[in-house]
Amino acid sequence: MNQQAILNVENFSKQFLLHEQGKVIPSSSHVNLEVYSGSLTALVGPTGSGKSSVLKGIYRTYLPSSGSIHYTTSAGEVINLVDATEHQILELRRGEIGFVTQFLHCLPRQTTEDIVAQPLIQKGINPTKAIDAAQTMLAAMKIPERLWGISPATFSGGEKQRVNLARGLIAKPRLLLLDEPTASLDAATTDTVVGLIEALKQEGTAILAIFHHIELVERMADRVVALEPPVMTDSISEKIA
Amino acid sequence: MHKVLEVSGLSKRYGEGCPSCFEKTGPEFDTNICPDCGSVVAAHNLSFDLYQGEILGIMGESGSGKSTAVKCLFFDQEPTGGSATFYDQDQAYPLFSLNKAQQRRLSNHRFGMVYQNPHLGLNFDISAGGNIAERLLMSGVDHYGDIRQRAIDLLSRTEVLTQRIDELPKNFSGGMQQRVQIAKALATNPPLLFLDEVTTGLDLSVQAAILDLILEIQHQEKTSMIVVTHDLGVIRLLADRTLVMKYGRVIESGLTDQILEDPQHAYTQRLVASAL
Numbered sequence: 001m002n003q004q005a006i007l008n009v010e011n012f013s014k015q016f017l018l019h020e021q022g023k024v025i026p027s028s029s030h031v032n033l034e035v036y037s038g039s040l041t042a043l044v045g046p047t048g049s050g051k052s053s054v055l056k057g058i059y060r061t062y063l064p065s066s067g068s069i070h071y072t073t074s075a076g077e078v079i080n081l082v083d084a085t086e087h088q089i090l091e092l093r094r095g096e097i098g099f100v101t102q103f104l105h106c107l108p109r110q111t112t113e114d115i116v117a118q119p120l121i122q123k124g125i126n127p128t129k130a131i132d133a134a135q136t137m138l139a140a141m142k143i144p145e146r147l148w149g150i151s152p153a154t155f156s157g158g159e160k161q162r163v164n165l166a167r168g169l170i171a172k173p174r175l176l177l178l179d180e181p182t183a184s185l186d187a188a189t190t191d192t193v194v195g196l197i198e199a200l201k202q203e204g205t206a207i208l209a210i211f212h213h214i215e216l217v218e219r220m221a222d223r224v225v226a227l228e229p230p231v232m233t234d235s236i237s238e239k240i241a
Numbered sequence: 242m243h244k245v246l247e248v249s250g251l252s253k254r255y256g257e258g259c260p261s262c263f264e265k266t267g268p269e270f271d272t273n274i275c276p277d278c279g280s281v282v283a284a285h286n287l288s289f290d291l292y293q294g295e296i297l298g299i300m301g302e303s304g305s306g307k308s309t310a311v312k313c314l315f316f317d318q319e320p321t322g323g324s325a326t327f328y329d330q331d332q333a334y335p336l337f338s339l340n341k342a343q344q345r346r347l348s349n350h351r352f353g354m355v356y357q358n359p360h361l362g363l364n365f366d367i368s369a370g371g372n373i374a375e376r377l378l379m380s381g382v383d384h385y386g387d388i389r390q391r392a393i394d395l396l397s398r399t400e401v402l403t404q405r406i407d408e409l410p411k412n413f414s415g416g417m418q419q420r421v422q423i424a425k426a427l428a429t430n431p432p433l434l435f436l437d438e439v440t441t442g443l444d445l446s447v448q449a450a451i452l453d454l455i456l457e458i459q460h461q462e463k464t465s466m467i468v469v470t471h472d473l474g475v476i477r478l479l480a481d482r483t484l485v486m487k488y489g490r491v492i493e494s495g496l497t498d499q500i501l502e503d504p505q506h507a508y509t510q511r512l513v514a515s516a517l
Contacts, residue, residue, distance in 0.1 A: 016503070017505075018510065019506075019507030019510055019511075020507065020510060020511060020514070056502070056503075060496055060498075060499055061496075061498045061499055061502050061503065062499065062502065062503040063495070063499060063503055063505065086482050086495065086496055087242070087292060089496060090481055090482075090496070091242070107456070107478065108449070109449065109453060
């Protein structure tokens, strides 16, 4: 591929400074990766190698400790997400960067179709149209129609995960971060989800993903980046001097 | 998205004051009382901005200065220092250098305030409808029928039974009083709303309904809000960005999910770790 990466992570590290315990816990260290439009980069590595921390660092749920994260916006502007303003990040979250984790976090007391429609409504799409699109998406995710009008609070793990994916995919983000989105799905449902993610990729979305199953990496990834557990000084952590 | 409010260096001190007030108070000293002169530094050097349709959370324990901040902005209290600019309809208003009449005009027309204690926000000697009418009258609406209709619309919007429009607020439950307060604050469609511990002390189900109402208002009217609370749940639910205060200082600020998942300051880490 001779195109430019839309996301370029260089020398990214994340440590947690825990004041109460007086410890520094390293999470990710010296991560380098690139993500391209219409292409999927998979992050692999053992538990504790800081895969999720990279995604959260890109999304600003975590503050990166060092390194740079250059993102090229739809307007062609290159922003270093490490020092972008909070309003810039909020704007990108609304319009360009999506994040789907293993767990569904949503406002309580909302119906499933409202939750899925929300990213479209935030983008300014008319609510009736957004609900229509949400219903199409829920049908594609094989969520039974009788569940659309109720809150996902009582749904099974697999159903919640698909609602989460539906919400993450519906607005067709330019950059999609996926953290084990298929962890609790059975084989048939996983195939459905893989199909939807593939379709989004075909439309040009750049994807950075962590998969629970290694066969999904083989099946879907265009690039693979392997992370090593961070270098530990002494035993598990470093005492603050 | 345009900027609605810009606050810079806002400070509020109670007492005589001396040169060391600001140097010898704050989280590092574990106090907001000046050891030399005994003045209380309620807030010092607060700077933040707020955009249209955005909800900013101010979180901290009681006495951290979070209410002082919004009370200064709503002109309930006079700040000791700093500046604040309110941007509205192509005009910029330097809040703390306006005269009293100009300040009253803004707080009556363009700002709304909902207090934790309904006695501060409502006049308990007049009816629920009368409270709303009072605010509309102050903002220049003087047709009886229009006022009555607007009061009915607002009360039904905030789910207060409109048959009770002529009752005194003291006959209402705490949650109902809070709804009347919100209806009153919304009467003039203000672009900026201050919410000071509005759900504190209410039943959980009532809290939920009030929080849903606040989100609905934000959604439909694109109202900018500053939400002051000690409740992490309220912050998580409502705020896009959050400031954490302690002993009158902002010790940390950031996107709400970052503050909750990757808090930087020792105090915030302890606070987040103690959440139920």
